Amino acid sequence: EAGVAQSPRYKIIEKRQSVAFWCNPISGHATLYWYQQILGQGPKLLIQFQNNGVVDDSQLPKDRFSAERLKGVDSTLKIQPAKLEDSAVYLCASSLAGENQPQHFGDGTRLSIL
Amino acid sequence: ILNVEQSPQSLHVQEGDSTNFTCSFPSSNFYALHWYRWETAKSPEALFVMTLNGDEKKKGRISATLNTKEGYSYLYIKGSQPEDSATYLCASVNYGQNFVFGPGTRLSVLP
Numbered sequence: 001e002a003g004v005a006q007s008p009r010y011k012i013i014e015k016r017q018s019v020a021f022w023c024n025p026i027s028g029h030a031t032l033y034w035y036q037q038i039l040g041q042g043p044k045l046l047i048q049f050q051n052n053g054v055v056d057d058s059q060l061p062k063d064r065f066s067a068e069r070l071k072g073v074d075s076t077l078k079i080q081p082a083k084l085e086d087s088a089v090y091l092c093a094s095s096l097a098g099e100n101q102p103q104h105f106g107d108g109t110r111l112s113i114l
Numbered sequence: 115i116l117n118v119e120q121s122p123q124s125l126h127v128q129e130g131d132s133t134n135f136t137c138s139f140p141s142s143n144f145y146a147l148h149w150y151r152w153e154t155a156k157s158p159e160a161l162f163v164m165t166l167n168g169d170e171k172k173k174g175r176i177s178a179t180l181n182t183k184e185g186y187s188y189l190y191i192k193g194s195q196p197e198d199s200a201t202y203l204c205a206s207v208n209y210g211q212n213f214v215f216g217p218g219t220r221l222s223v224l225p
Contacts (some may be wrong), residue, residue, distance in 0.1 A: 018177040031211070042203055042215030043158075056212045074214070079217075091158070100146045102160030 002026065006092050006106035014114045015048075018080040021109045025073065025094030031055075033103060034067055034077050035091040043091055049075065050097065087113045116140040118206045120216035127194050128224055134190045135219040137204035141185035146207040147176055149189055152198040152218070161189075161202075194223045 004026040013019050025032050030051050035043035046065065048055040052072040060067065064083070069075040079086055089110050093103040119138045127133050139147060149161040162171045167182040175192045191198055201218040208214075 037217075040217070041216045042120075042205075044215070045213050048212055093158075099212065100163055100165055102148065102163050103150075103158075104160070105150075105157040107157045 004092055004104050004106035005096055006109055008109055009107060010110050010112075012112045012114065013082055015084055017082040018078065019082055019111065020076055020078045021090050021092075021111075023075045023077070023092030023094075023106060024087070025068075025075070025092070026104055029094035029104070030072075030097040031095045031101070032069055032075050033091075033093040033095075034075070035093065037089045037091055037108070039088075046077070082111075082113050084113050087111060116206070116208060116211055116214060118204065118214045118216040120152050120202075120204060120219050122219060123217070124220040124222070126222045126224060129194060129196060131194050131223075132190065132192045133194055133221070134188050134200055135221075137187045137189070137206075138215055139185050139187070139204070139214075139216075140208055141182060142207070143211075144182045144211040145209055146212070147180055147182075147187050148205040148207070149187070150203045150205070151200045152203060158203060159171035191221075194221075196223045199223045217221070 032048045032049040037043040046060045047057040049069045067077045089108045091108045093105045095101040095103045150158040154160040156212045164180040169180045203218045205215040
């Protein structure tokens with residue numbers, strides 16, 4: 001089966017610019033996650049979708065971050081405007097429904113803010 | 115946000131050695147514990163999902179145990195090989211709080 005696809009792999013922008021990341025989960029996976037992983041730390045859950053509904057976005061900085069999964073398949077994560085502290089790897093993962101299901105991760109997008 | 119801790123932070127072992135790491139998580143309202151392996155330049159790969167107290171799971175030379183009452187899980191690697199070099203992450207799911215990952219244990223296996 002095809003894995004989780006993410007793009008772009010790398011992105012360099014200046015602070016206060018905008019950036020968007022795209023994720024295509026494994027076919028049939030109802031649950032989709034976006035994580036932020038800062039060097040030396042574990043991945044931090046930003047938002048969890050179940051189909052096209054938000055299950056948890058408690059750690060999403062909503063003043064600058066937004067995410068959508070309009071048709072319950074692909075998802076986009078946007079940062080506007082970016083800050084220096086947003087430099088991180090952004091991981092997308094998908095799974096069958098339920099938090100006892102293993103997550104399948106994409107390769108991630110490495111974001112650098114200048 | 116409840117805390118998940120892992121120890122040690124990093125570990126260097128010789129090829130053939132057996133090793134183990136610890137994941138400590140909140141025991142209250144526990145639902146599930148996940149283990150992932152993250153090799154450099156690759157994406158994290160699921161190893162185990164554990165839900166029951168006393169559960170033991172095995173995948174080749176890697177095994178894991180779970181104690182939900184005291185809030186810890188051990189990951190064991192028997193006869194480490196250079197290809198086992200990776201960061202091992204655990205993540206706890208508790209009722210009312212979704213996935214919280216630990217900082218990981220970075221394992222280096224020297225040939």
